[in-house]
Amino acid sequence: MALPTRKFSSPFVIFLILSIFLVAPSYSGTDTFVFGGCSQLKFTSGSQYEYNVNSILTSLVNSAMFTSYNNFTMSASGGFSAVYGLFQCRGDLNNRDCNRCVAKALSQIGTLCFYSTGGVLQLEGCLVKYDNVTFLGVEDKTVVVKKCGPSFSSYSDALTRRDSVLSYLEAIDGTYKPFRISKSGNLQGVAQCVGDLSPSECQDCLSDAIGQLKTECGAAKWGDLYLAKCYVRFSEGGYHSHAGKNKRFRHLFNGGSSYLFLFIFLFNLV
Structure with missing residues (x-):
């Protein structure tokens, strides 16, 4: 260029x-x-x-x-x-x-x-x-964004599916996967590490994020947890955070x- x-x-x-020249207006998603x-x-x-x-x-x-x-x-x-x-x-x-x-x-x-x-x-x-x-190459698990949606009205099955999705995102199968997706019924999840982390650091970051997300978001229909070097998100059906409605800056060291x-x-x- x-x-x-x-x-x-x-x-x-x-x-x-x-x-x-390079950016289309409002590139959805x-x-x-x-x-x-x-x-x-x-x-x-x-x-x-x-x-x-x-x-x-x-x-x-x-x-x-x-x-x-x-x-x-x-x-x-x-x-x-x-x-x-x-x-x-x-x-x-x-x-x-x-x-x-x-x-x-x-x-x-x-x-x-x-x-x-x-x-x-x-x-x-x-x-x-x-x-x-x-x-670069520095593991950082500082919480940057933590958001949870409204609770399910009847959540026993939803919690089972959420835990299944998050467990799959956390699972190790011997290959390095910095980007991971999972789905159970209409509940889906995604996780990703920043590419400068080692496989062990990525796994540590994701495990920490998933543990916090389970604790903080409970029976929520969706949840987002961004650490400085990885993130985990899940959503049920069409529910999600729609983060762009309010531009938000937070404090990070x-x-x-x-x-x-x-x-x-x-x-x-x-």
């Missing part, structure tokens, strides 16, 4: 431009906002760090044309911090939809995290993150820079 040679006043302007946040630290326009962020984010959207996960590092030089970045798409997306989702996420994170040294954004179909503190997650309502970026 050829980039213009002119200097951009913002490291994210390029992604706002790219999104016009992939571009609904789930969570996001920005580092409280800012960088200076025209700095080497700005160039590094541009390079990382360009690499992310380009790579999403060919694969569902990748990470990149721009090494520290001349007194400027390194930049680390990754993207991951939901395991059932094809390359075209993955690329569209990542481009959409980058256009939104550029607006929300203007000049921030780090940012993270999770849409229904993809995750993007960059930072000046390494997070990951051992380095602190991320400020604000609560934003009636703020439509689509």
Whole structure:
């Protein structure tokens, strides 16, 4: 993807431009906002760090044309911090939809995290993150989103099916499956780890998320639990969280820079 040679006043302007061409309006099932946040630290326009962020984010959207996960590092030089970045798409997306989702996420994170040294954004179909503190290969089970639906009116059978779905998502069959889906009747579930985790770290993250989801959501018709490096979701029939109705930022720490997650309502970026 050829980039213009002119200097951009913002490291994210390029992604706002790219999104016009790459992102279809309201891509159902992939571009609904789930969570996001920005580092409280800012960088200076025209700095080497700005160039590094541009390079990382360009690499992310380009790579999403060919694969569902990748990470990149721009090494520290001349007194400027390194930049680390990754993207991951939901395991059932094809390359075209993955690329569209990542481009959409980058256009939104550029607006929300203007000049921030780090940012993270999770849409229904993809995750993007960059930072000046390494997070690659680091297991992180911080709870980022926890939401539960209304309870079943008669839930004995529903609980059995829910437990069956979640047990399947947690099961180990000797192969590494960072993306997992399961179904029992009209109750379905999905789970995914971020691709920088090892198989054992992925399993540990999912087991923790599933255990918390069972405890917190009880007999709910749907439940979402996003940890920093994995998520588990289940839903019964047509019921689900419809996360995009209220754009929501929460607070997340990951051992380095602190991320400020604000609560934003009636703020439509689509």
